[in-house]
Structure formats: C-alpha cells, structure tokens
Amino acid sequence: MIQTLERPNDAFTIEATIAKFGAGKVLRSALLALISRGNKPRPLDAGQLSDHLRRDIGLGPAEPPPEPWSMMR
Numbered sequence: 001m002i003q004t005l006e007r008p009n010d011a012f013t014i015e016a017t018i019a020k021f022g023a024g025k026v027l028r029s030a031l032l033a034l035i036s037r038g039n040k041p042r043p044l045d046a047g048q049l050s051d052h053l054r055r056d057i058g059l060g061p062a063e064p065p066p067e068p069w070s071m072m073r
Contacts, residue, residue: 018026046054051061 046059047062054062
C-alpha cells in the first residue's frame, strides 16, 4: 500500500506572494537578496584533489609516478 498525501496547490507567482505577504515585505526581501552578498563559492583548484578524484574527472596524477628502479633494493 502506498500512502499519498493531499497538499494544497500553492501558486508560486509574484502575484500570489504579494497577496499572501504584502508588497512591502516582498519588495524588502527582494532588495535584501540583491544587496546581500552571502557566501561566495571558493575558486576550484584541481591541485587540491586526490589522485583518485583527478582520475575520475580525466586528469593525470598530481605527481609523476616514481621511477621503477627507485623501488628496487
């Protein structure tokens, strides 16, 4: 058995929002959203990724592999 919940259909339009909250609150919220800067995403740097993640996105390893004779004793 699958339970379904009946939810009222809210219209997501500017007119419905203004009718629900008022023009002043909507305008103030829109202006604050435009003015506030919030958290800016950090610039992406592939140098900070592990070799596994670099390989997943198609990049080579960050450091070249060791020479074969350096592993021999």
